[in-house]
Amino acid sequence: MSQIFAYILHKGGVADDTALELISAAKKIDADASLIAVVTGSGADLDTVCNDLTASYNEVWKIDNAALAYPNAEVIRKLLVNIIPGGSIILIAHEHFGMDIAPGLSIKMNTSFVSDAMDIEGRDGGAIKIIRQEYSGMASTHVTCDAGDGAVISCRPGSFQPDESKSAGGQLVDKSGDAGDLTANRTFLEVVQAETGDVDITKSDILVSVGRGIEDEENLEIAQELADAMGAVVSCSRPIVDAKWMEKSRQVGTSGQTVKPKVYMAMGISGSFQHLGGIKGSPFIVAVNKNAKAPIFQVADVGIVADILDFMPELTEKIGGM
């Protein structure tokens, strides 16, 4: 029987949502494969995560080592090369840790690599057929990955259905003794917590969120006027923070804030998956964008193809006159 490995992210004794999503991804490659979760860390939290996962994975490989208390990709890459057999298929979530470890892991395992898989159409002999996106989500592609010598595939969080069946009845295997050399020329120091800003966008029911379409820092006023008329707060997407036009604390997305408003006004935001990953609780999404192909229109409830610099003042005026 073939084996597929999944590297599990976890925090505070709880596995990340992607732990169950990777099961679906693995089953799309080979429905009969034996699924092995690889879980690294240290102490009681690690034990809790591993025990929980035995319901979902055929085997759970636990690697407990003080050097693994914080997931340093350079250390964990060495560990995975030490314990996972050559020629294996390894799945990992495509987020900041996966992006850090996966490309190098594929080189050290001498396998092929596909990143940010959105769907898997199955396996034909040694080749795995995968769907992914290019050009900020504006075009999709089928890629084939020769997995004859194994493969590392990173999977987009939220793209695969979590497998909740919990019927694996798997066994826990302690592989701590096989960890091998875990030294690396990159040393973790600390996590610096995000600064809190003057306004907490996570508390607002209505967000007027601006993206690249705002074009100029001065135009932020137009968004603020609309927000004032609506009783909303202004938030933004990543490019606005990169340009230093707004504080990081106003950024919606996986690398910014997670918000749960009732209404989300996406103004000139294209809708990258990292941005959408920061919007929870299924708000009513209004998208205004002059690019009719913008991915935001795929997830919005109501869309308007227009230049926000023309549209927002008109909307503000109308609401103000009500």
Add this chain to the structure above:
Amino acid sequence: MEILVCVKRVPDTAENEIEVKGDGTDIERDDLVYSVNEWDNYAVEEAIQIRDKVGGSVTVVTVGDEESEEVLRREMAMGADNGILLSDDAFENSDGKGVAAILKAEIEKGKYDLILTGAQADDGAGQVGGMLAAMMDLPYASLVNLIDVVDDSTLKIGREIEGGNQEMSEIGLPCVLSIQTGINEPRYVGIRGIRKVASVDIPVHGVADLGLPADAVGETGAKVKRMDYFVPEMGDGAEILEGSTEEIIDKLIEHLKAKGGLK
């Protein structure tokens, strides 16, 4: 510090609507506006700032066709000292590993303390930096949004992780770092700056110059192949409001009232 920055010429997604060709073989490339990959531009700015602080040089390198020379000149106008174009018909349709192998061969001809790439480019894979580092047995970090030079052998770096938090580490030199947008404010490049470097010689290196086996790169060396482009099913998608601006706004206000979007 001798710094190499790997850059790529890409269609500018902020300036273009990307359309898939009818037969799915490619995107429509007529009339596309190309520019330097946004992440790479931040990487070059970071390299220039480090050089200006501690001395040394900045070299920009790209794997691409002859038109890619324009992005090298642009980055040299920004302040990079040297440019190298890696170009050969045999490089076409290389996968990420192939591109990393081409870069590795060039890097081994020189001596660099720090190698930077953008965190990702137009294909969104974010793979070349990490692959290159592993191939060269150099330490690596991705999504880097802060670099402080500690001394000749060590950098203190920050990585962007979830929720706006930053993971701080020390990393030994030489190393490979993939740079996240927002790490700095890339300087403006004017037309005069580009004119200044218009006649600077940019060497072009191919398969033979790099001593690469031709079957290690390009289509033949690729284990990951793109089969087509397609436009995904829209699912339910948004209800697109149409009509005059006034009609659109009236419809939108009805929606907003119903959903609690107007107080």
